[in-house]
Amino acid sequence: MIDPVQTVINFLVLIAAVGALLFVFYSRTNAVEKTGYGALIMLTIVSLLIPIFWIVESNNEAMATAQQHTTSVQRGVALYAQYCYQCHGTKGQGRIGPKLNNNSAVNNFTDNDLMRVISGGIYDTADPTKPLMPAWSDRYGGPLTDNDIQYLFDLIRSSDPAYLQKNGLSGGNGFTQVPTAIQALNPTAYQTAVAQEGSGQFGKPVDMTKQKAITINIVAPPPGASCS
Incomplete structure (x- = not known):
């Protein structure tokens, strides 16, 4: 991001230098020539102010x-x-659902695809009645507005350093703020979730992106292990 103060200072210094140079010529000319130099000075100042305003x-x-x-x-x-x-x-490290915090697979989604997944969810083609992830947009029966979907999109993208750099954004990874937000909303639920994650109740996320064939062990979750 350009520093507007430093930019203005640089241009003012340039204007002063040009003005001083023109003054030397202006002071040594006759009345007719002075009129021409006066117009030239004004034109120079205006020409220098235009890029200042544009940059600011x-x-x-x-x-x-x-x-x-x-x-x-x-x-x-x-x-x-x-x-x-x-x-x-x-x-955002993953639990029953996949990791969202700087997950390379998620980072490689196009913006439209990520918005579509958040909005419409993910369904098992073998049994569409049982969504792997429910639809969250109110367009599909969920509780969230289009603005809400955009907020979640920006949260997920905030964990991707390459995305932030490409778009000239700062502010850091929003997932670092999540634990505090959960504790403020429901301290008991937060402590329960942390205990379950720490005990390995939901298993550890496994990176299988480089495997050609994937075997997933499916076990019945212990009592209370759910997304709700």
Whole structure:
């Protein structure tokens, strides 16, 4: 992000230098020539002010975008603490559902695909009546608005350093804020979730992205082990 103060200072120094140079010529000319140099000075000043205004305005837009992203991530944290941690973990590290916190597979989703998954869920083609992940958008019977879906999208993307760098965003990984948000919303549920994760009740996430064939051991979860 461009520093607008430093930019203005640099241009003012340039204007002063040009003005001083023109003054030397201006002070040594007759009345007719002075009129021409006066117009030249004004034209020079205006020409230098235009890029200043453009840079300052561009910087203001960048700052507004960054602030909007930060606010969106914070709202995504609140929604995740309410709806998502039971399946995806108190830090987005994965639980019954997959890891969302800087998961390379999720990071490689296009923006449209990630929005579609959050909105419409994931269904087992063998049994569409049993979703692997429910639809969250109110367009498909879920509780979340389009804005809410965008907040969760921005939360997930905030864990991808490459995405942040590409889009000129900062603010860090929003998943670091999730534990505090869960504790504020439901301290007992948070302690229970942490205890279950620590005891390995839900198993440890396993990276199988490089395997050509995958075998998944399915066992009956212990009492109380669910996403609800």
